[in-house]
Amino acid sequence: xxxxxxASLPANCQATLTIDLPAIVDNYLTVRxxxxxxxxxxxxxxxxxxxxxxxxAPALFHEAGCRNFFVANLAEAVALRSYTPDAxxxxxxxxxxxxxxxxxxxxxxxxxxxxEQLELWKKSCASLPCxxxxxxxxxxxxxxxxxxxxxxxQPNSTGQVNIALVMSHLACADDEQNSLNLxxxxxxxxxxxxxxxxxxxxxxxxxxxxxPEYHFDMVRPGLLLFGGNPSASQPLPAGIRPAFTxxxxxxxxxxxxxxxxxxYGSGWTAPHRSxxxxxxxxxxxxxxxxxxxxxxxxLQGSEVPVIxxxxxxMLAIDISDAPFAAVSEGDExxxxxxxxxxxxxxxxxxxxxxxxxxxxxxxxxxVYIPVK
Amino acid sequence: xxxxxxASLPANCQATLTIDLPAIVDNYLTVRxxxxxxxxxxxxxxxxxxxxxxxxAPALFHEAGCRNFFVANLAEAVALRSYTPDAxxxxxxxxxxxxxxxxxxxxxxxxxxxxEQLELWKKSCASLPCxxxxxxxxxxxxxxxxxxxxxxxQPNSTGQVNIALVMSHLACADDEQNSLNLxxxxxxxxxxxxxxxxxxxxxxxxxxxxxPEYHFDMVRPGLLLFGGNPSASQPLPAGIRPAFTxxxxxxxxxxxxxxxxxxYGSGWTAPHRSxxxxxxxxxxxxxxxxxxxxxxxxLQGSEVPVIxxxxxxMLAIDISDAPFAAVSEGDExxxxxxxxxxxxxxxxxxxxxxxxxxxxxxxxxxVYIPVK
Numbered sequence: 001x002x003x004x005x006x007a008s009l010p011a012n013c014q015a016t017l018t019i020d021l022p023a024i025v026d027n028y029l030t031v032r033x034x035x036x037x038x039x040x041x042x043x044x045x046x047x048x049x050x051x052x053x054x055x056x057a058p059a060l061f062h063e064a065g066c067r068n069f070f071v072a073n074l075a076e077a078v079a080l081r082s083y084t085p086d087a088x089x090x091x092x093x094x095x096x097x098x099x100x101x102x103x104x105x106x107x108x109x110x111x112x113x114x115x116e117q118l119e120l121w122k123k124s125c126a127s128l129p130c131x132x133x134x135x136x137x138x139x140x141x142x143x144x145x146x147x148x149x150x151x152x153x154q155p156n157s158t159g160q161v162n163i164a165l166v167m168s169h170l171a172c173a174d175d176e177q178n179s180l181n182l183x184x185x186x187x188x189x190x191x192x193x194x195x196x197x198x199x200x201x202x203x204x205x206x207x208x209x210x211x212p213e214y215h216f217d218m219v220r221p222g223l224l225l226f227g228g229n230p231s232a233s234q235p236l237p238a239g240i241r242p243a244f245t246x247x248x249x250x251x252x253x254x255x256x257x258x259x260x261x262x263x264y265g266s267g268w269t270a271p272h273r274s275x276x277x278x279x280x281x282x283x284x285x286x287x288x289x290x291x292x293x294x295x296x297x298x299l300q301g302s303e304v305p306v307i308x309x310x311x312x313x314m315l316a317i318d319i320s321d322a323p324f325a326a327v328s329e330g331d332e333x334x335x336x337x338x339x340x341x342x343x344x345x346x347x348x349x350x351x352x353x354x355x356x357x358x359x360x361x362x363x364x365x366x367v368y369i370p371v372k
Numbered sequence: 373x374x375x376x377x378x379a380s381l382p383a384n385c386q387a388t389l390t391i392d393l394p395a396i397v398d399n400y401l402t403v404r405x406x407x408x409x410x411x412x413x414x415x416x417x418x419x420x421x422x423x424x425x426x427x428x429a430p431a432l433f434h435e436a437g438c439r440n441f442f443v444a445n446l447a448e449a450v451a452l453r454s455y456t457p458d459a460x461x462x463x464x465x466x467x468x469x470x471x472x473x474x475x476x477x478x479x480x481x482x483x484x485x486x487x488e489q490l491e492l493w494k495k496s497c498a499s500l501p502c503x504x505x506x507x508x509x510x511x512x513x514x515x516x517x518x519x520x521x522x523x524x525x526q527p528n529s530t531g532q533v534n535i536a537l538v539m540s541h542l543a544c545a546d547d548e549q550n551s552l553n554l555x556x557x558x559x560x561x562x563x564x565x566x567x568x569x570x571x572x573x574x575x576x577x578x579x580x581x582x583x584p585e586y587h588f589d590m591v592r593p594g595l596l597l598f599g600g601n602p603s604a605s606q607p608l609p610a611g612i613r614p615a616f617t618x619x620x621x622x623x624x625x626x627x628x629x630x631x632x633x634x635x636y637g638s639g640w641t642a643p644h645r646s647x648x649x650x651x652x653x654x655x656x657x658x659x660x661x662x663x664x665x666x667x668x669x670x671l672q673g674s675e676v677p678v679i680x681x682x683x684x685x686m687l688a689i690d691i692s693d694a695p696f697a698a699v700s701e702g703d704e705x706x707x708x709x710x711x712x713x714x715x716x717x718x719x720x721x722x723x724x725x726x727x728x729x730x731x732x733x734x735x736x737x738x739v740y741i742p743v744k
Contacts (some may be wrong), residue, residue, distance in 0.1 A: 284418035
């Protein structure tokens with residue numbers, strides 16, 4: 001595909017995803033304040049939660065002073081290395097046989113999740129920095145409780161290894177009342193006491209809001225950087241703001257007689273004479289059918305309801321009400337952003353904010369607002 | 373990002389999406405047989421339903437003899453033009469003021485959805501081919517019933533326009549009992565009678581299975597090309613097969629004591645001593661949390677249940693049962709493909725097959741099986 005030809009197309013021929021890099025930088029700085037000045041790494045796995053690793057990571061490094069980044073796998077890490085030559089890059093999936101040379105060649109740090117992985121690193125790269133990941137209750141990745149006991153009883157087992165970070169991960173940080181949080185905190189404290197002088201990290205975005213005792217030496221925000229709210233009970237912290245906007249266009253305005261139905265499966269029927277509009281965003285763009293008949297978009301100062309089933313490439317809205325009298329073809333409409341926040345869209349759809357965010361697809365024209 | 377560096381990474385450092393181009397070609401040829409030899413266009417909007425326009429479209433053009441393609445918007449059409457210089461390319465979203473020159477420059481055919489769009493085309497490009505889209509009951513895009521009456525009463529209104537195709541779209545083709553199908557068929561027949569000698573098209577994948585009276589001169593398969601079943605009541609037609617496989621890897625195997633819980637929100641608790649495995653695919657890859665505790669994957673000859681909440685980058689499965697005794701870290705596992713078909717995944721999750729297909733994300737390593 002010729003990039004120059006694509007770049008010359010009129011902006012209004014597709015929907016637009018605008019990513020606000022200054023907001024991401026500001027959110028990062030706000031998180032550091034929330035964490036009382038503790039160091040903050042940035043979670044940028046899954047292409048920076050869908051927002052674009054190649055743009056988000058350099059902005060965080062150069063404009064926000066972020067020095068530590070976490071990605072899921074080796075491929076993401078190698079890509080990130082090319083965007084941020086001087087960052088510390090941790091790979092959450094850990095180390096697998098035959099991958100050691102890639103870690104050393106690209107100066108990457110495995111998050112060591114098991115005794116086997118520890119042995120592997122020890123054999124080939126003991127002097128290079130890595131993280132040790134202890135599972136304190138999520139039972140996903142990391143040293144199991146049995147392995148943890150084994151490891152701590154034999155301090156020599158890590159003697160030659162260059163441990164740059166000791167970490168664990170919270171299972172229920174979104175729910176501040178959940179007793180597992182304190183149990184994990186307690187278990188992690190005991191573990192860190194065996195690693196004096198080595199930085200420790202426990203809190204994801206949700207954990208940051210649980211309070212200072214969860215902050216240790218480094219927090220690991222993800223969702224907060226992009227304006228989502230990791231807490232099920234607390235409001236979005238002051239200073240955190242939406243970091244992206246999805247703007248669609250109205251393809252067609254239609255007048256319906258009472259009883260006419262709209263979309264696949266005739267998912268909505270006009271209760272009276274109605275005026276509807278078709279918007280150029282559908283589930284192939286990440287706006288799934290859980291929004292059928294319940295989604296809200298933002299149009300000319302008011303929220304407007306999604307009607308019927310979301311199609312692959314478009315959706316319908318009811319613009320019968322007075323605020324929308326002037327709406328016409330070509331008009332812009334907000335799907336997600338300042339007014340339809342991740343929190344609001346999550347409430348309407350029962351999708352998690354994380355799923356909505358990482359579900360943003362490739363079809364949008366992307367615009368990055370630069371820092372400064 | 374350096375493409376050569378990324379290409380040199382070990383295949384097992386991430387999950388893999390294998391796209392079977394021969395299957396897509398065979399499915400296309402099967403669709404033509406199903407449609408009794410009627411011409412078949414290919415729906416390749418949304419990056420060929422997520423499978424990759426740059427690979428899928430040329431395979432259909434060169435290996436299957438497909439000559440007509442439909443995309444959603446101008447940007448998709450211009451990209452497709454660069455992959456298939458000689459194809460007929462229709463743009464479903466229609467024509468907007470200021471876009472006429474792009475259509476003529478790239479030899480694209482707008483699907484004219486309104487009288488305004490018709491006037492626009494007439495003024496600038498009347499001699500160039502376009503499609504007329506009549507809305508016969510989905511109330512989405514296309515000439516409304518009132519506009520249709522107006523247009524048909526004044527045959528001169530299209531006199532100078534080069535109409536290459538007259539089309540409409542079915543709202544309920546997945547449900548063969550739905551009376552709207554026959555009403556739409558009847559309305560479309562009346563419309564086509566006003567355009568003698570001009571090819572007509574009504575049927576999407578679902579419509580193809582409704583029977584020969586729905587086929588007209590051209591059918592427009594999408595889901596069937598990729599192995600999905602557009603019918604809610606009929607089995608997948610013989611000869612249609614899955615066109616892609618998603619293969620994950622086991623990151624870690626864990627032994628759990630009774631009562632230990634797994635994942636975010638402690639979404640699954642071991643009812644007895646259990647053996648679980650963590651797989652390197654999560655909702656950021658398109659495997660959403662609607663699969664929490666209900667998804668099935670395919671591992672070493674048996675289906676295996678997803679347990680707990682799907683995470684952003686991984687999920688957990690229960691491998692306590694005998695068939696999985698030999699499972700170990702690094703093993704491959706099928707998320708979607710021959711065994712976990714789109715139909716099956718849709719039944720388990722209540723996501724539509726279309727959403728699961730177009731939800732396949734970018735993070736996979738992509739492998740295309742070539743034709744021949």
